[in-house]
Amino acid sequence: MSISPHNLSFLFFQLLVLQLSSTISAIRKDIGFQEKLFCKTTVQGRYLLSDDNGYVCDALSLDPQSRCCPGKGEKFSCHGCNLLSQCCNSYEFCVSCCVNPAQTRKEQVLKVKIAKPETAGTYQSVFDFCAGRCRHNSEGVVHENAYLSDFHHCFALPSNSSGASDSLAATRLAGINVIIGRQGESCDSVCKSNGQSCVLNKLLVLNQCDIIRKYMNCKGACLASMGADQPAEVVDDAPSHMNPGACLYTRSQSMLSCDGSHRHTKRLCPCA
Incomplete structure (x- = not known):
């Protein structure tokens, strides 16, 4: 039984459509599985970094693709921190401790202004608040040229944020x-x-x-x-x-x- 050129073209077209559909489906699955997580990190420290997952690591162990610390060690570490005063002797561990939901409430810190002027914006995330708040600020300095204490990296809410x-x-x-x-x-x-x-x-x-x-x-x-x-x-x-x-x-x-x-x-x- 012979197949007409018209029917042969139609069958070839159907096979081509099926092949393209399976290829597209496979590509979509591959894209989904290869989606990567990217982290925000601190950049102030000379030796250590803290990421927005709450881990602290040295710069050499940072994943070059995701910019995340390895998920090893203690998450939300408060090493060198006084939880009563919410102050630490290390910037990176201050940030790590601060991003812990048990220490910092998201609904409060997202209302805090970045600066004093009324026109100043607010923090976009808990990590942004912690990274900014843990830096040296005027509340930890005396005479503008000396620290009040070795624990001068503090993440407590600023004293002027009454509503929060x-x-x-x-x-x-x-x-x-x-x-x-x-x-x-x-x-x-x-x-x-x-x-x-x-x-x-x-x-x-x-x-x-x-x-x-x-x-x-x-x-x-x-x-x-x-x-x-x-x-x-x-x-x-x-x-x-x-x-x-x-x-x-x-x-x-x-x-x-x-x-x-x-x-x-x-x-x-x-x-x-």
Whole structure:
């Protein structure tokens, strides 16, 4: 039985369509399987890098294609970090610790402005916030030429981000009785007179302008200072050079103390 040229052309066309369809399907599968993950990384360190997956590695072990650290070692490592102050002695481990969802809430940090002007933008991701926040900033410097501590890489929310930090502060102060002491009185004395004890690690939570303003008048301003009596408010009849009416917070977190006092200030105390 002979096949006409017309039928032969039609069969050839059908075979060609089937072959092209299977080829296209195979190409699509290959593309899907070969899709790669690309990481954002820090670039500040001389020897170490941190990626947005929360790993820290040296520059030589970074995957040249994906720009990701090997998935080895501890993820979200807080090596060399003080979780109370949320400050670290290493930039890369600060970023690694910060990107941990247990440490940093995405819905809060994405509201934080990158700079102070009202026109400043906000961070696009938790990693962008952590990479920017962990760099040296004015809150960790004294006299603009020295660090307050070796732990000067901090990822805590900035003190001027009241909207983002209110709920966090309320959570960290749960069960704490915040009391304003009398002039020249220490927190140990304030809490003892109320049948309680001063909770030292909660002084760090109170040591923020937004929190101090909630409890004190701060008629002058909220100023960075140095002293074991802080956070506190300067009394109205203090000498003019002490900024009467101003509230004070300390940039040197190691100075926070329950027994500190000053004859010209009233302390803000956490008691329990």
